[in-house]
Structures are given as structure tokens and as C-alpha cells.
Amino acid sequence: MRIVSAAETAPPTYHWAVHAEGLQVRAGRRYLAVDGLDLALGPGVHGLLGPNGAGKTTLMRALATALAPAGGTLTLLGEQIGARSDLRGIRRDLGYLPQQFGFYPRFTVREFVEYMAWLKEMPGQGVPSAVQRAIDRVGLTAKADARMKTLSGGMLRRAGIAQAIVNDPAVLLLDEPTVGLDPEQRLDFRELLRDLGTDSCVLVSTHLVEDVVAACTDVVMMNEGRVLFQGTTADLIAHGGPGDAGDSPAERGYSALLRRHRAEAAR
Amino acid sequence: MTTHPKAETIARYADRHAVLDEVTVWSVEAHLEGCPACRALLAEHLPGPGLDLLARIGTDIDAVVAAAPAPPRWHRFWAVQHRWFVWHLAPWMIMTVAMLGCAVLLQTLVPALPSVVTLLAPVAPLPGVVVAWSRRHDPAWELLATTPAAGLGMLLRRTAAVLAVIVPTLALATSGTGAPLALALLPCLAFTTTTIALGTFIGVHRAAVLLGTAWTLTTLIPAMVTAGEPFLLRPATSPAWAVVTLAVAGVVALRSHHFRGLSSHH
Numbered sequence: 295m296r297i298v299s300a301a302e303t304a305p306p307t308y309h310w311a312v313h314a315e316g317l318q319v320r321a322g323r324r325y326l327a328v329d330g331l332d333l334a335l336g337p338g339v340h341g342l343l344g345p346n347g348a349g350k351t352t353l354m355r356a357l358a359t360a361l362a363p364a365g366g367t368l369t370l371l372g373e374q375i376g377a378r379s380d381l382r383g384i385r386r387d388l389g390y391l392p393q394q395f396g397f398y399p400r401f402t403v404r405e406f407v408e409y410m411a412w413l414k415e416m417p418g419q420g421v422p423s424a425v426q427r428a429i430d431r432v433g434l435t436a437k438a439d440a441r442m443k444t445l446s447g448g449m450l451r452r453a454g455i456a457q458a459i460v461n462d463p464a465v466l467l468l469d470e471p472t473v474g475l476d477p478e479q480r481l482d483f484r485e486l487l488r489d490l491g492t493d494s495c496v497l498v499s500t501h502l503v504e505d506v507v508a509a510c511t512d513v514v515m516m517n518e519g520r521v522l523f524q525g526t527t528a529d530l531i532a533h534g535g536p537g538d539a540g541d542s543p544a545e546r547g548y549s550a551l552l553r554r555h556r557a558e559a560a561r
Numbered sequence: 562m563t564t565h566p567k568a569e570t571i572a573r574y575a576d577r578h579a580v581l582d583e584v585t586v587w588s589v590e591a592h593l594e595g596c597p598a599c600r601a602l603l604a605e606h607l608p609g610p611g612l613d614l615l616a617r618i619g620t621d622i623d624a625v626v627a628a629a630p631a632p633p634r635w636h637r638f639w640a641v642q643h644r645w646f647v648w649h650l651a652p653w654m655i656m657t658v659a660m661l662g663c664a665v666l667l668q669t670l671v672p673a674l675p676s677v678v679t680l681l682a683p684v685a686p687l688p689g690v691v692v693a694w695s696r697r698h699d700p701a702w703e704l705l706a707t708t709p710a711a712g713l714g715m716l717l718r719r720t721a722a723v724l725a726v727i728v729p730t731l732a733l734a735t736s737g738t739g740a741p742l743a744l745a746l747l748p749c750l751a752f753t754t755t756t757i758a759l760g761t762f763i764g765v766h767r768a769a770v771l772l773g774t775a776w777t778l779t780t781l782i783p784a785m786v787t788a789g790e791p792f793l794l795r796p797a798t799s800p801a802w803a804v805v806t807l808a809v810a811g812v813v814a815l816r817s818h819h820f821r822g823l824s825s826h827h
Contacts, residue, residue: 355703358707359707359821360703360706360707377818378818380818381709381821382709382712383709385707385708385709385711386709388707390704390707392703392704395701395703395704396699396700396701396702396703396704397700397701397704398700398701400648410704410708412710413705413708413709413710413711414708414709414710415708415709415710457704
């Protein structure tokens with residue numbers, strides 16, 4: 295049982311949890327991996343799809359405030375993100391799972407999640423129960439006191455998800471969270487995603503179209519640094535015809551959208 | 562905080578048959594939430610069964626708590642064995658301490674040389690500062706960079722850990738060779754703060770390399786070759802070192818927002 299503070303139940307003063315207009319973000323020194331992106335996300339689970347090199351990871355890093363925008367505007371939870379802005383308040387409400395995250399091999403899962411909770415400046419008394427809850431939610435209860443270096447790839451991924459959700463973030467960014475998860479764990483993860491999406495804005499970057507269809511309320515498709523489609527999963531499916539490549543209706547919709555976009559770009 | 566309601570009002574609030582207008586009920590309830598003294602007063606006015614019920618709930622909860630598995634123990638992060646940085650820093654610190662030890666040895670063997678300990682003091686903390694703030698050395702940098710704790714505070718905490726080793730070592734080394742302590746410590750602090758200040762422009766790693774190279778070329782090597790006391794380390798210069806440290810610390814404070822992410826360059 296957790297005591298809910300007045301700040302948590304206060305109505306938000308912003309319309310979109312994530313709002314980007316003409317956003318440009320650099321990957322490396324020069325290359326603009328995200329170039330002129332417009333995006334508005336509210337509460338719910340949003341799936342971010344796109345081919346390799348579409349700028350998904352760079353966008354995730356910018357939304358996680360790891361990279362400063364090179365141009366355009368980015369507003370998170372009503373606060374504008376810039377090179378000089380004070381990010382402490384926003385970062386307390388963020389959860390981020392990077393595509394590849396480093397960790398301290400000597401730490402146990404519990405120590406790792408506790409350390410992250412401490413870095414996220416959570417109030418001290420609430421930390422042990424929040425950590426236990428996060429570990430339980432990702433199904434690592436039995437491995438809570440195992441060292442990180444003894445975990446398998448899928449377990450590490452789940453430990454990463456646990457650290458991302460430990461502070462009950464308002465904006466949760468998960469970059470390739472299902473890599474290395476077995477089919478049963480993926481089903482559990484989809485359940486967790488639906489649960490998280492009821493009151494926070496969750497953005498899941500993935501290559502697995504079926505994960506998006508199963509767990510996301512909304513699809514964002516990216517190519518070459520821009521959003522080329524945003525809509526419900528039903529809209530995505532409606533784009534695909536019987537002649538398109540893919541084994542499921544959603545995959546056919548995905549490939550049809552991408553093909554059409556490339557044909558327009560070539561003209 | 563509202564003023565305490567009268568004892569009589571609380572008694573009437575507790576008595577289920579007494580008539581009390583809604584506004585008073587609200588204000589009493591709002592007050593009771595935040596005032597243990599008035600809650601105690603209320604408890605006195607409550608009829609017996611209410612207290613019984615509370616006692617029963619209390620024993621029930623105790624029974625559930627006793628039956629459940631013990632809650633996980635809260636590890637303190639200040640406990641040294643849990644701190645990643647302490648373990649990672651150890652080899653670098655051992656190297657620096659060994660280098661200063663060699664300097665003391667050289668000093669005792671060849672007394673004609675200028676004080677090698679004071680010559681090495683400014684560059685001694687630089688490797689540690691680089692390790693404290695670099696993507697290459699911190700495996701979890703991407704996770705850390707997006708937390709609210711990332712920033713100048715974290716860098717200063719890690720730098721303090723470095724200095725906690727370097728400063729006593731320098732004190733020991735200078736007392737061993739008879740060199741003035743102020744001329745070892747002040748340049749050491751000045752170089753540390755300058756590295757951090759320069760780090761806001763070009764990254765901590767490059768700043769440390771630049772300062773270390775500059776010191777070696779302009780002062781360390783000429784002093785060793787000519788065996789003369791370098792101009793920058795004469796006793797009269799110590800106020801200047803102190804002023805430089807303070808001025809550079811001011812620059813760091815002004816540019817602290819550049820440390821919002823953990824990176825060796827930004």
C-alpha cells in the first residue's frame with residue numbers, strides 16, 4: 295500500500311505529455327538523425343515502428359533528455375527542453391530503458407534498482423517498497439538478490455524495465471524492451487504495458503509489429519527522421535492490402551506504408 | 562494549520578447522536594487529519610466499541626505482519642562496498658599514490674632536485690577526475706545521464722572522493738620531504754577546479770589532458786632539467802593559487818548547467 299500525495303492527484307497543466315514540433319536531434323557531431331519531427335503523445339501505450347536507421351533511438355534519447363535538441367521545440371510534461379533548462383523536475387518523472395544499457399556487474403538486481411531509485415531522487419522511506427514492487431512487476435522476484443553478471447539477456451532486459459518503472463514515471467521510454475524475452479515473458483510484458491499505459495505516457499520502440507498490435511493503443515511510424523504515420527493499430531492494418539509483403543495484417547500495413555513513402559520520396 | 566477546535570466541538574463530533582452542522586464537521590475532519598493531539602482527544606470521547614475495534618485491527622495487522630516474510634533490508638548506499646565508483650577508482654588511486662611515493666623516494670635519494678612532490682601535486686588528481694566523469698569509464702552512463710541526480714553535484718561528489726585520497730597522501734609526502742604543504746595542496750585544488758571549469762567547454766577528459774600536458778611541458782620538465790625551483794611554485798605564489806581556485810570555482814558555478822549529462826564531451 296502506498297500513500298498517494300496531493301501532487302500526484304493534481305490535474306496536469308499540459309495537454310500533451312510529449313510534444314515535439316520541427317524537432318531536430320543530432321546523432322554524432324553532424325548527422326541529423328531526427329530532422330523536422332512533429333509528434334504529440336498523450337497517456338497510453340504508443341508503439342514506435344520504423345526501419346533501421348530511422349532515428350528511433352536518437353528520438354528516444356532526446357525524449358529521455360540525454361541529448362539536447364539541435365532545433366525545433368520539445369516539450370515534456372509542459373516544460374520546454376533546451377540546452378539551458380533545468381531538467382531535474384522532469385527527470386524525476388521520466389523512466390528510460392536504453393537500447394543497450396551498461397550496468398555494474400557486482401550489483402544485485404535489488405541494489406541496481408535501488409541505486410537508480412536513489413539517483414531519481416525518490417524519497418528515502420518509499421524506496422524499498424517501490425523497488426520490491428518494480429521487481430515483482432517484471433517477474434524477477436526470485437532473482438532479486440542475484441548479481442547482475444549472473445543474469446541472462448532476457449532477465450537483464452527485465453531488470454532494465456524494473457529500473458525504468460521504479461519511480462512510477464509520467465513518461466516512460468522503452469527502447470527495444472522485448473529483445474531477449476521468451477514468448478511467455480512477452481505476454482506478461484504486454485500485460486504490464488497495458489497496465490502502465492492507463493495513466494502514463496509510454497513510448498515503446500520496437501521492430502516487432504505484433505507486439506505493437508497486441509499491447510499498444512497507438513502507432514507512430516518513423517522513417518528518415520520524420521513521422522510518416524500516426525494513428526491507431528486499426529488504421530495501420532487498414533493501410534495494408536492482400537498484395538503487400540508480410541504475414542499478418544499489421545505487417546502488411548507496415549510494409550505498404552513504408553513502400554508508399556519510399557515511392558513518394560523517390561519521385 | 563487551522564486553529565484547534567474546541568474540546569466541546571470534538572466531543573460533539575465524536576458523539577454520533579449530537580447534531581453538528583456540515584461545515585463544522587468538515588473543518589474538524591480537515592483539522593484531525595493533521596493534528597495528532599486532537600486525534601488523541603477524539604479517541605477519549607469515542608465510545609468503547611470503537612477502541613475495541615481499533616485494538617482488534619491492531620492485533621490482526623500484527624499477526625499478518627508476523628506471518629509475512631521479512632521485508633527486504635534497506636541497504637545504505639553510503640556503505641563503501643556498494644559504491645561502484647570506489648571500486649572503479651581504486652586502481653587509479655593506487656597508481657597515483659605509488660607515483661607520489663616514488664617522488665618521495667627520488668627526493669630522498671637525490672636531494673639536489675627541486676621538490677618533486679610539489680611538482681607532481683597539481684597533476685595528481687587529474688586521472689581520478691577523468692574517471693569520475695567519462696562515458697568510457699562508467700558503464701551505466703546512459704542511465705545515469707537521464708536521472709535528476711546527474712549534474713555538477715555528482716561530479717563534485719566523485720571529485721571529493723578522489724581528493725579524499727589525494728590530499729592526505731600529499732600531506733604525508735610533503736611532511737616526509739619537508740616541502741611546504743600549502744604549495745602542494747593549493748595547486749592541486751586549483752588544477753582540479755580548472756579541469757572542471759574547462760570541462761564545461763571542451764569536456765573533462767580533454768581538459769585534463771590539456772592541463773596535464775601544459776603543466777608537464779612548461780614547468781615539470783624544465784624544473785627537472787635545470788634542477789631549479791620553478792617560478793610558479795615559489796612560496797610567494799600561494800595566495801595567487803588560492804585566488805585562481807576561487808575565481809575558477811565561480812566560473813564552474815556559473816556554467817554548472819553544462820554538466821547535465823554524463824559525458825566526456827558534449
